[in-house]
Amino acid sequence: MSERVLTQPGRRRSSAMPAIVRENAPVVLGLAFIVLFLAASFFAPLPYGPTTPDPLATSQPPSALHWFGTDANGFDVFSRTIAAAQRDIPLALAGTLASLVLGIVFGLLVSTKSRWSERAIRGLDVFQAFPLVIIGTAIVTLTGNRLESVVLAIVLLNVPRFMRLIRSEALALRESRFIEAARALGASPLRILWRHILPNVMGITLAQSSIAAAHSIIVIAALSFLGVGVSPPDPSWGLMIQEGARQMIVGDWWIVVFPGFAVLVTVAAFNLVADGLQAAADASQ
């Protein structure tokens, strides 16, 4: 015991940063990828304009001139794949952030064993029994096909998940001694929620929010695949995949594969962060 106390601070001081990186490699890797991709989409010089087609070079396979080929309209697939991150990633992050905030507020509110919180959860069951892709599409289409509507759709899809997670974690925490102690000391219910429960569910909630971001990327891609919430010719991965879908049966794979790969890697990066955060949350419990 005394040995550990003596050695730990020394080790920490000698290599603080690498230790953090080593212990949370998935989180650091995933975040680094997302930040780099985002930075590239805003600042990297692109070989072609992502919204200016070249009518003389349509449906070209990948080559030295067009690394990822061109689509049926003559857009450079490489430039568009990178530029699309400018829209798709921030949109997913905005949706996730909004879901996180609302999810925490509503999740804490229903995290009691009272009768009405049970009812609220039953209500969520009914809501989640609906076909969510269809609901999401309906929301965005009926409220006027704007970016805010996409965020709204993401929020509606994700908030119930946060609420459930926070509630189940909080109900388990409520049984523990320190909550009992806080209550015995006369802490108000609100204080218990804010100072004792919230900090303890934060780790797992952050892991969930990275899963939510991954899910949002897929939802955004699905919506824009359907032509919902996009404004062509602005690039978006889902829209690009949709434009290439018809070319797939004649063998022009590159129009779909590269934006599809961008979706896949971005989602995988968010999932990687989630895995790391989850492991960290598990370890701290």
Place this chain on the structure above:
Amino acid sequence: MKAIRIIGKRLLLIPISVFALVTLCFALVQIIPGDPAITVAGSYASPQEIARVRTELGLDRPWHERYLAYVGGLLQGDLGRSLFTGRPITSELARRVPATLQLITLALLVSWILGLSLGVAGAYFRGSWPDRVTRGMITVLQSVPDFLLSLLLIFVLYFMWQLAPAPVGQLGLSSFTPGPTGFLLIDTLLRGDMATFLQALHHLMLPVLSLGIVYSAYLGRVGRSSMTKAMQSRQVEFARACGLPEWRVVQYAFLEARAPILTYTAILFGALVGGASITETIFAWQGVGQWGLESILKVDIPVIQGVILVSGMVSILVYLFLDVLVMLLDPRVRYE
């Protein structure tokens, strides 16, 4: 006896859920901002056109009257007509629901086999290399959007290797008229039409594979976590102490782990009725989900209501079936 009482109680919940579902479908028209009639008819519609849509949607009457008319129609099995084709929604659904159910049932079968093998293997070899491999596979599968996988499979299996038919629907060109059940696989077998049966199976290959593979990630994750828990349980310890062969031990662990797996399967089934919509669109499947999407993009409100109603009903029935099944399988739930 107690089981019957619990099932009875559970059945009493059904009317409440259906009521909520119907009300939500009805409320859908109300959430449209502005004048729904203009949204539906489009901004270039003539005033007569808008007036026609308004009467068709009943927007010229107060909402409680409309609600009663809507519920009354539903009770008589009348879901209304499409604003665009004028065809009754019920007959269209009778054609499309079997197409979707057939597709998602087979897709879930594939997910079960694939996902549970991955999950069980991961849980059994927890911490060693098969666990890492299966976990990696699940993470990758989780990151693939279903429409992307559909397109990739079309490219590889149809364009490159010509193993699968073109994405042209359930049969492609065929003179076969479905009936009596509407499920192509069952109908063809009932009538002894083996050639069409095989053709239908062949056309099912790609959509079933793409949905099955994508959703196996979810079952793999649930399978892994519930099997991991089961493998650390007392029973498993006891079974091992008794010297039972390992496959028996895994079998017992699986029996313990099946409740969350079944729950998840039911949730996926309910979600897939509408959730298969993009895959259905890619394969021109003419299912419920595809119809739902098409009607949303056209703001064909009665059809949207019909699709949501049907998929909600399927969810309600599947959840009921699940609750009864879990109770029959797990005596602890019965005696709670």
